Amino acid sequence: MRLHQLVKDIHFDDPIWQERHTITRPEQLREVLDEILRPPALDDMIAGLHKASMSVRINPYLLDLINWQDMEHDPIRKQFLPLASEMTASHPLQSFDALDETTDSPVEGLVHRYPDRALLLVTDRCPVYCRFCTRSYNVGVDTRSVIKIRAQSISHRWQSILSHLHMTPRIVDIVVSGGDCARLKASQLLEIGRGLLTIPSIRRIRFASKGLSVLPMKITRDGAWTDALTVVSDEGRRQGVEVSLQTHFNHPIEITSSVLSAANLLFTKGVMVRNQSVLLHGVNDDANVLGRLIKHLGDLHIHPYYVYLCDPVPGIEDMRVDLATACQLEKAVRGLTTGYNMPAFVIDTPGGGGKRLIHSYERYDRYSGLSTFTAPAVKAGRLFLYPDPLHTLSPDARRDWLDPQRAKAMVTDIQRQSA
Numbered sequence: 001m002r003l004h005q006l007v008k009d010i011h012f013d014d015p016i017w018q019e020r021h022t023i024t025r026p027e028q029l030r031e032v033l034d035e036i037l038r039p040p041a042l043d044d045m046i047a048g049l050h051k052a053s054m055s056v057r058i059n060p061y062l063l064d065l066i067n068w069q070d071m072e073h074d075p076i077r078k079q080f081l082p083l084a085s086e087m088t089a090s091h092p093l094q095s096f097d098a099l100d101e102t103t104d105s106p107v108e109g110l111v112h113r114y115p116d117r118a119l120l121l122v123t124d125r126c127p128v129y130c131r132f133c134t135r136s137y138n139v140g141v142d143t144r145s146v147i148k149i150r151a152q153s154i155s156h157r158w159q160s161i162l163s164h165l166h167m168t169p170r171i172v173d174i175v176v177s178g179g180d181c182a183r184l185k186a187s188q189l190l191e192i193g194r195g196l197l198t199i200p201s202i203r204r205i206r207f208a209s210k211g212l213s214v215l216p217m218k219i220t221r222d223g224a225w226t227d228a229l230t231v232v233s234d235e236g237r238r239q240g241v242e243v244s245l246q247t248h249f250n251h252p253i254e255i256t257s258s259v260l261s262a263a264n265l266l267f268t269k270g271v272m273v274r275n276q277s278v279l280l281h282g283v284n285d286d287a288n289v290l291g292r293l294i295k296h297l298g299d300l301h302i303h304p305y306y307v308y309l310c311d312p313v314p315g316i317e318d319m320r321v322d323l324a325t326a327c328q329l330e331k332a333v334r335g336l337t338t339g340y341n342m343p344a345f346v347i348d349t350p351g352g353g354g355k356r357l358i359h360s361y362e363r364y365d366r367y368s369g370l371s372t373f374t375a376p377a378v379k380a381g382r383l384f385l386y387p388d389p390l391h392t393l394s395p396d397a398r399r400d401w402l403d404p405q406r407a408k409a410m411v412t413d414i415q416r417q418s419a
C-alpha cells in the first residue's frame with residue numbers, strides 16, 4: 001500500500017495494525033513512498049539504510065509525521081531513515097558498545113555499573129529502530145554492517161537475574177529496558193514488574209519505552225499492556241516502591257493529539273513518566289526546538305529529566321553534536337520553565353563512567369575535540385574521553401584524526417593535561 005492509503009485506513013489508530021504495516025525491509029519503501037519520492041532520493045534512502053548499523057523499522061504513524069516536501073531536513077526522517085549522501089565516516093574513537101555495557105554484566109542481560117543501580121535488558125526489539133541507538137550492538141536484527149550480539153530470551157534468564165538481585169541488596173534501583181518494554185507482552189511486563197517487587201531492597205523501578213512517542217495508540221488501545229503497567233505502578237506505590245515509565249521524545253513535532261491522549265491516560269492512572277532526549281544534529285540542536293520540547297513535555301506532566309549527547313557509536317557521526325554547542329544550548333534553555341522540569345544535559349561517558357553533566361569536564365581541547373571526565377563515585381581514578389564529531393573540527397584536525405600516530409598523540413596529550 002502507498003502512504004496516502006495507509007494514512008486513510010480505518011484501522012490507523014490500532015497498534016496491531018500499525019505493527020502489521022511497519023516497514024522492516026528497505027525495499028518496502030519503494031512501494032509505500034512511490035508517489036512521494038523521486039527515484040534518486042528513494043535510492044539514496046535505501047542505500048543509507050543498507051549502510052546503517054540499525055535495521056529499518058518504521059511504522060505508518062511516523063511516516064505520516066514526516067514532511068515529505070522537505071524530507072532532507074525533516075527531524076523524524078533524520079532519526080529513522082538515513083540518506084547515504086548525509087552519512088560521514090565514523091570517528092576513530094567510536095565503537096559498538098561505546099558504554100562498555102557487556103563488561104559490566106554479572107549475569108547475562110543485567111548491567112551493574114553503578115553501586116546501587118542496575119539495568120535489566122529484557123528484549124532486543126523495539127516498535128521502531130532509531131539509527132543512533134546506543135545498543136546498536138544488540139538491538140534489532142542483523143544488518144549488512146553489524147551482526148548483533150544475541151541474548152537468550154528473558155524467560156530463560158529471568159530466574160538467574162532475580163536470584164542475583166535477591167543476593168545483591170545494594171541494588172535499589174532498576175531500569176527495565178532493552179530494546180523497548182512496548183515489545184513485551186502484557187503478561188511479561190506484569191511478571192517482570194511483580195518479580196522485581198518481591199525483592200525487598202528495590203526502591204525504584206523504571207520501565208523504558210519509546211512507545212509513548214512512536215506508537216501512542218499502544219497506550220490508549222492496548223488495554224492489557226497499559227493495565228499491566230498500571231497494576232505494577234499501583235502495587236509498587238502500596239509497597240513504597242516508585243514505579244515509572246521512562247520515555248524518549250526528541251522533537252516537539254512528536255507531540256501529537258494521539259500522544260496527548262496517551263500521556264493524559266497515564267497521568268490519570270497515576271503512572272509517573274519521565275523523558276530522556278538525545279541531542280541530534282539537524283533534529284533538535286536548536287534552542288527554540290529544545291525549549292518548545294521541554295515546555296510541552298512539562299505541560300503533559302512528563303518530566304524532561306535528561307538531554308544526552310549522542311553516544312559515539314559507528315555509523316551516526318553526522319548526527320552527533322559537539323560539547324561546545326551542547327553547553328551553549330543548555331545555557332540558552334535553562335530558566336525557560338520551572339527548575340524541576342529542566343533537564344540535566346549529560347554525556348554517558350564512553351568506557352563505562354556513567355553520566356556526567358556536560359559542564360563538568362576536566363579538560364576540553366577545542367582543536368582535537370576531545371574532552372575528559374572523571375567519575376569518582378563510579379570508577380575512581382579513571383579518566384573518560386568524549387570525542388566531538390569530526391564535522392565540527394577544523395580541516396587540519398580532521399586530517400590529524402586520520403593519521404594513527406597523530407590521533408594517538410592527541411589522546412595522550414589530553415590525558416596528560418587532565419592527570
Ligand code: SF4
Pocket residue numbers: 125126128129130132133134135139178179180210
Ligand atoms: S527505541 Fe531506544 S532501544 Fe530502541 S532503537 Fe530507539 S534508542 Fe534504541
